[in-house]
Amino acid sequence: MSTETAAHAGERATAPPPAGWEEARARVYAVGLSAALPAVSRSLADLDGHTLAEPLTTRTDLPAFPTSSVDGWAVRGEGPWRVVGRVLAGNRPAPLTEDGSTVEIATGAMVPEGTTAILRVEESTRTGDDLVDGTPRPAPEWREPGEEAYSGEELLPAGTPVDPALIGLAASCGHDTLRVRRAPRAALLVFGDELLTKGPPGAGRVRDALGPAVPAWLRRYGCQVRPSDVVGPVADTLSAHVAAVRSALAGADLVCTTGGTMHGPVDHLHPTLVALGADYVVNTVAVRPGFPMLLARLVSDDGRVRFVAGLPGNPQSAIVALVSLVAPLLAGLQGRPMPVLPHATLAEPIAGRGDYTHLALVRLDRVAGTAHPVRHVGSAMLRGLAGADGFAVVRPGTTGAVGDRVPVVPLPLLPGERSW
Secondary structure (H helix, E strand, O other): OOHHHHHHHHHHHHOOOOEEHHHHHHHHHHHHHHOOOOEEEEEHHHOOOOEEOOOEEOOOOEOOOOEEOOOEEEEOOOOOEEEEEEEOOOOOOOOOOOOOEEEEEOOOOEOOOOOOEEEEHHHEEEOOOOEEEEOOOOOOOEEOOOOOEOOOOEEEOOOOEOOHHHHHHHHHOOOOEEEEEOOOEEEEEEEOOOEEOOOOOEOOEEEOOHHHHHHHHHHHOOOEOOHHHEEEEEOOOHHHHHHHHHHHHOOOOEEEEEOOOOOOOOOOHHHHHHHOOOEEEEEOEEEEOOOOOEEEEEEOOOOOEEEEEEEOOOHHHHHHHHHHHHHHHHHHHOOOOOOOOOEEEEOOOEOOEOOEEEEEEEEEEOOOOEEEEOOOOOOOOOHHHHOOOEEEEEOOOOOEOOOOEEEEEEOOOOOOOOOO
């Protein structure tokens, strides 16, 4: 028996039973969170897509001083009022010290001390002798200090993804930089001598669909993936697999591989992990499609933790592995909360998969809150995925009946986009 064959036989003999789908998600999230990436300081211009490592607090009251919410007249006492000046945004005005006086005021300008009301410009009249008259509205027409937040108040917790709205809020609070989790570095290794990297499939060879697609999915989960981080097809030998994974781990926090997660004659991922001293976090998951997925953990001599996610070679199965294992792992690494799954009502029935969780591709009607199964959903197909919004979760031992409320695993969005 050859060394490679012996390695495969040993791996088959010790393979554990598949983990439950929900258990697997929880397990990989926990190990990701325990290895959360270090915090770094970033300027506001370089924050989008990162994750808060510390709560966002405000450095001053918001607003920091009383500001006019309209264009008009800051008045003191009863009218008509004598015009004594003008205050524009960005200036500190002199106080109004005399009843019957007023200053013209712009929206956003600091309200002078002594102001008793603000009269809207469109509800005022100005006389020829430089007096202003009108009736101020009873409610104050300015924003009080602390109306939005008080100095030191926590506005958003650590673990919040940074999007343009958060960046704007941070700027309004007086921040120039924030402490955020470093974005994970990811690499992709494509396994399979049968794969073509260009042109149409034929003559027994199929086009690699995951090499171009998976990096884009990883970026939507907040990863950095450079073109040089995508390697393959890697030769179908154990030595080539070991060398490729070892090289990718040198610069990446997460290495994703495609194919080789089973125990066929050219499936070398399991013996590669043994050779590198990896520990399985999850080794197969009781989910269809995509059950031969895995996640392994490696700790280097300096204590650095890295991960290998084995994605099945069938394209849809690989994406099931991404949403099932990679998404919660990356949430943990970025210090984000475990993703909470939205629910939708099934508009059509979905078959169960016996003792396995069934992740069924669906299109969502966000107005009606319903999920509609799509066609062309074989493990090797991508047509259904291209028209879907996510996967409906049909739990083991059940079927999905019309009207059932089921969890939905959304497909990842671009950084800054909000889910339904």
